[in-house]
Amino acid sequence: MENKSEAQSGLWWRHLVAGGLAGAASRTCTAPLDRIKVFFQVQPHKTAMSETVKYMLNEGGARSMWRGNGINVLKIAPESAIKFAAYDQIKRLIRGSDEKRQMTMFERFVAGAAAGSIAQTTIYPMEVLKTRLALGKTGQYAGILNAAKKIYLAEGARSFYRGYIPNMLGIIPYAGIDLAVYETLKKRYLSTNGTEQPSFLVLLACGSASGTLGQLCSYPLALIRTRLQIQGANKNMQPTLGIVLTQNSSIDDGNMFGIFRKILNNEGVCGLYRGITPNFIKMVPAVSISYITYEYSSRALGVSMT
Helix, strand or coil: CCCHHHHHHCCHHHHHHHHHHHHHHHHHHCHHHHHHHHHHHCCCCCCCHHHHHHHHHHHHCHHHHHCCHHHHHHHHHHHHHHHHHHHHHHHHHHHCCCCCCCCCHHHHHHHHHHHHHHHHHHHHHHHHHHHHHHHCCCCCCCCHHHHHHHHHHHHCHHHHHCCHHHHHHHHHHHHHHHHHHHHHHHHHHHHHHCCCCCCHHHHHHHHHHHHHHHHHHHHHHHHHHHHHHCCCCCCCCCCCCCCCHHHCHHHHCCCHHHHHHHHHHHHCHHHHHCCHHHHHHHHHHHHHHHHHHHHHHHHHHCCCCC
């Protein structure tokens, strides 16, 4: 029979279920803003959000605002599950035999960065599929498997790892800062107030602060990753908003450093943060839904983040 300490530390499958529910709920609720962000990231010039939304609605109707959400949910569920489960296990390894020792901010950063890297490496081909589906036009792909088949036949297996390096460089500060700051703020609140569990608003504040800091540090690398992911896509099938995306030199350049240089030369420093506005708009609801779903589903399953 499972004892109390085992229930509190958590069986691995409980963390997987809680993390999967958190990721799926968060991404589904904020999918339209995520698709707008991807459109902004591949545009070489500033575009109004209203113009982008109008294009999406005219091209595919209201349902098109959730285009790519299916693969996003399939992706985010195992990604979040693996990230949270790995984070919990890595913290145990860092603590060693002293399970009650309070971890330092740096130790939490290392655990979060390692957990994020493990999760992203596992699901990265689905990231590429998500970007292609989000940018695709109505009728371009007949579903996730059809998209994967078309991309593989046209571009080969390596296309599913386009943008992997900047993605990994970005996930280290993002995951490390996100998880470390979140837990540090939550622990500080608990030590100050002495309450057993933080309230909804406290979780919202902790999650939003940690997510915002992580995004600010990693966003340029996420933008470069997205531009690398669309290289090789069919030029005649891309949505353009009046711009032929694949003819833009900053997108055609074949490596991370070339794209970075040309964004700076052609678009300036602000070009590295194109699309961050809808990203910040979705930050509070996305992070709060994710962490709160994880916290409450974990409690329902009888586990907690150690």
